[in-house]
Amino acid sequence: DAKTTQPNSMESNEEEPVHLPCNHSTISGTDYIHWYRQLPSQGPEYVIHGLTSNVNNRMASLAIAEDRKSSTLILHRATLRDAAVYYCILSVINNAGNMLTFGGGTRLMVKP
Amino acid sequence: DTGVSQDPRHKITKRGQNVTFRCDPISEHNRLYWYRQTLGQGPEFLTYFQNEAQLEKSRLLSDRFSAERPKGSFSTLEIQRTEQGDSAMYLCASSLFDRAGGYTFGSGTRLTVV
Numbered sequence: 001d002a003k004t005t006q007p008n009s010m011e012s013n014e015e016e017p018v019h020l021p022c023n024h025s026t027i028s029g030t031d032y033i034h035w036y037r038q039l040p041s042q043g044p045e046y047v048i049h050g051l052t053s054n055v056n057n058r059m060a061s062l063a064i065a066e067d068r069k070s071s072t073l074i075l076h077r078a079t080l081r082d083a084a085v086y087y088c089i090l091s092v093i094n095n096a097g098n099m100l101t102f103g104g105g106t107r108l109m110v111k112p
Numbered sequence: 113d114t115g116v117s118q119d120p121r122h123k124i125t126k127r128g129q130n131v132t133f134r135c136d137p138i139s140e141h142n143r144l145y146w147y148r149q150t151l152g153q154g155p156e157f158l159t160y161f162q163n164e165a166q167l168e169k170s171r172l173l174s175d176r177f178s179a180e181r182p183k184g185s186f187s188t189l190e191i192q193r194t195e196q197g198d199s200a201m202y203l204c205a206s207s208l209f210d211r212a213g214g215y216t217f218g219s220g221t222r223l224t225v226v
Contacts, residue, residue: 034214043116043203043217044155087154099168100215102147102154 009107020073022088032091037084116218137206147203
């Protein structure tokens with residue numbers, strides 16, 4: 001399975017942009033890049049996903065490197081409620097669709 | 113639709129007892145997944161269903177664990193003869209059959225085996 005590498009933790013100031021990096025040098029051509037986040041005492045929450053092009057939604061933006069070996073999740077203005085563990089995941093394609101394998105994630109701390 | 117529901121939220125049981133958890137997925141989702149998460153770790157895949165068929169099981173799913181999705185709707189995860197090492201958060205998720213679709217997770221059932 002293709003693996004991802006993320007920093008264990010990051011800090012940000014409230015109302016500033018946050019760039020969360022992810023390396024996935026062994027990504028295959030058909031793997032999608034997914035981001036989920038998990039707030040304390042809750043299940044993971046879908047944030048965004050993409051294949052090759054940059055993606056934007058109401059929660060965040062996903063910037064994907066041209067060679068697809070890395071990506072960056074961008075939170076445009078961090079709030080205290082964005083403090084969570086952020087997981088970068090490559091979807092493993094099998095005969096029945098996509099499968100998500102979680103790593104350790106990045107713990108984001110947001111300072112007021 | 114209120115999302116993925118899991119019941120109970122918390123369960124404390126004595127070692128050796130059997131426990132059963134329930135998951136109600138989003139109604140139109142045909143895929144359902146079970147994950148287990150221990151403190152400080154990311155969720156680990158246990159098993160998943162496409163409608164009522166159980167299509168894949170992780171090696172983490174020992175013979176004490178069994179999961180069912182009898183009519184392709186709700187699912188149950190049973191652990192027999194619980195051990196202290198089974199203490200974890202058990203997460204359920206559902207999705208549409210989609211090559212890249214996102215999962216919707218429930219809030220999980222926290223199991224403590226004493």
